[in-house]
Amino acid sequence: MNVAGVELTHPDRVLYPDQGITKARLAQYYERVAPLMLPHLAGRPLVLLRCPEGQEQQCFFQRHWTGPVPDTLGTIVVEDLGGSRKPHIVVKDAASIVSLIQYGILEIHVWGAKTANVDLPDRIVFDLDPGPKVSWAKVRSAATRIRGLLEEIGLESWLKTTGGKGLHVVAPIDRRATWDEVGAFARAVAEHLESVDPANFVSKMAKASRQGRIFVDWLRNTRGASAVAAWSTRARPGAPVSMPWLWSRIEDLESGDQFTVATVLGSRLPRTDPWAGMPKARQRLGATMARSLAAAKS
Numbered sequence: 001m002n003v004a005g006v007e008l009t010h011p012d013r014v015l016y017p018d019q020g021i022t023k024a025r026l027a028q029y030y031e032r033v034a035p036l037m038l039p040h041l042a043g044r045p046l047v048l049l050r051c052p053e054g055q056e057q058q059c060f061f062q063r064h065w066t067g068p069v070p071d072t073l074g075t076i077v078v079e080d081l082g083g084s085r086k087p088h089i090v091v092k093d094a095a096s097i098v099s100l101i102q103y104g105i106l107e108i109h110v111w112g113a114k115t116a117n118v119d120l121p122d123r124i125v126f127d128l129d130p131g132p133k134v135s136w137a138k139v140r141s142a143a144t145r146i147r148g149l150l151e152e153i154g155l156e157s158w159l160k161t162t163g164g165k166g167l168h169v170v171a172p173i174d175r176r177a178t179w180d181e182v183g184a185f186a187r188a189v190a191e192h193l194e195s196v197d198p199a200n201f202v203s204k205m206a207k208a209s210r211q212g213r214i215f216v217d218w219l220r221n222t223r224g225a226s227a228v229a230a231w232s233t234r235a236r237p238g239a240p241v242s243m244p245w246l247w248s249r250i251e252d253l254e255s256g257d258q259f260t261v262a263t264v265l266g267s268r269l270p271r272t273d274p275w276a277g278m279p280k281a282r283q284r285l286g287a288t289m290a291r292s293l294a295a296a297k298s
Helices: 023-040 094-102 136-152 179-196 247-252 261-265 287-297
Strands: 014-016 046-050 060-062 074-079 085-090 105-110 123-130 158-161 167-172 214-217
Touching (some): 023 094, 136 214, 179 214
Antiparallel strands (some): 046 060, 046 105, 074 085
16 A cells, blocks of 8 residues: 555554554654654654554664665764764655654654754754643643743743643744753743742652642753654554644643544545644744843742
């Protein structure tokens, strides 16, 4: 079976047993969303979750590609913090994405930088991870609060579900700040929220401190870290996807995993891409932004 110019082997292999979603069906999903997905995926180093036998079987993260690389995919050699140079996969078109499905990839995660310069990030991601007993209304409110905080210091942001428990707030930036600078800013935002509202926010990863609070995961903004890509599936029951969404409709969101392969394929795609304006955004992360947050906290 051929999808987007890629010949699929074992197209009838069931990858999501609870939904009966086969490799062929998943490839068709990605072929359909590729025009919306590619502006936020192409030209970025990828981290891939590979589940060769499907969602219910053993899965593993693949940060570096080993073995032959098909013509549909590209690679970039990135030097890690230890000095090792290893290849990361890069996609360029719909055939690239579908070829990942041929290899049993069920989750696509992206760096916050492009291959043109992997040491200068071009987006900031705040991953809102709710702890036990946190209501969904609080998660939505937290995302809106971060949006407002970023607007106060001159940064427009975009929203998406994670396909899991939470939401992502994403702010594109010009490629001028280093990873250290971007990470320091993201941390300052998380710590500011924790300092002014410790009952609802936490900036530390320890699970023991998350009870009833939302972890503002700023660690997505460090070199080598990644976040699930917009429109990517998740290797979870129900075949949920990470869905871009309009701020004006945030109250319509019922959970972080409400959108699935089946619901996207069973309905029309949005007439307007919720993230259409992001690639055109031009905004600079100023050196004073993190200091202004620190000052407000104190």
